[in-house]
Amino acid sequence: KAGVTQTPRYLIKTRGQQVTLSCSPISGHRSVSWYQQTPGQGLQFLFEYFSETQRNKGNFPGRFSGRQFSNSRSEMNVSTLELGDSALYLCASSGRTGLPDTQYFGPGTRLTVL
Amino acid sequence: AQSVTQLDSHVSVSEGTPVLLRCNYSSSYSPSLFWYVQHPNKGLQLLLKYTSAATLVKGINGFEAEFKKSETSFHLTKPSAHMSDAAEYFCVVSLSGNTGKLIFGQGTTLQVKP
Numbered sequence: 001k002a003g004v005t006q007t008p009r010y011l012i013k014t015r016g017q018q019v020t021l022s023c024s025p026i027s028g029h030r031s032v033s034w035y036q037q038t039p040g041q042g043l044q045f046l047f048e049y050f051s052e053t054q055r056n057k058g059n060f061p062g063r064f065s066g067r068q069f070s071n072s073r074s075e076m077n078v079s080t081l082e083l084g085d086s087a088l089y090l091c092a093s094s095g096r097t098g099l100p101d102t103q104y105f106g107p108g109t110r111l112t113v114l
Numbered sequence: 115a116q117s118v119t120q121l122d123s124h125v126s127v128s129e130g131t132p133v134l135l136r137c138n139y140s141s142s143y144s145p146s147l148f149w150y151v152q153h154p155n156k157g158l159q160l161l162l163k164y165t166s167a168a169t170l171v172k173g174i175n176g177f178e179a180e181f182k183k184s185e186t187s188f189h190l191t192k193p194s195a196h197m198s199d200a201a202e203y204f205c206v207v208s209l210s211g212n213t214g215k216l217i218f219g220q221g222t223t224l225q226v227k228p
Binding site for chain 1: 148150156157158159160163204208215216218220221
């Protein structure tokens with residue numbers, strides 16, 4: 001069974017640009033969560049989507065946004081990139097039923113902002 | 115507020131000796147607790163999870179953890195370390211009823227010496 005996939009795996013952008021990251025969940029999973037991992041702040045929750053609706057949101061500025069499509073694939077977008085946005089962005093999928101369930105992570109997208 | 119504290123940022127053991135990675139949690143609700151492992155430049159892999167069934171939880175690769183409510187602890191152990199266990203380990207709490215949001219500890223780097 002295919003796991004969570006994320007594309008692209010690596011990205012280099014410059015300050016002020018925007019970026020879109022993609023996540024394809026495990027087949028049948030309906031929940032996708034996004035996390036940012038940095039050496040200084042560790043792993044922090046960005047947001048979660050379930051059945052195309054944002055269900056939870058972390059404490060990130062509005063420059064960080066996301067969406068989910070009817071096939072459960074999800075994208076996150078970061079506008080007006082800042083140097084501090086350089087991080088590993090991980091997505092995780094879970095939840096065939098909407099109840100609390102184990103999250104399975106993808107390999108991540110490494111974003112470097114110059 | 116819910117939180118997770120990993121008591122050691124770095125643990126070093128010799129191959130073949132026991133591993134103990136310590137984790138304390140704080141939660142007003144009945145939490146689900148997890149241990150994930152992250153190898154360099156990889157995503158997060160689930161080692162084991164506790165969801166209010168047996169307090170001693172067995173995971174993959176010989177790891178296990180014991181949930182102790184009185185001590186609010188969820189320490190990870192392995193009887194005999196292998197070189198391939200060298201990685202970063204995260205203790206994670208998921209809030210009951212709050213699906214999709216995981217709170218991560220700061221991580222413990224496990225070094226295994228030959």
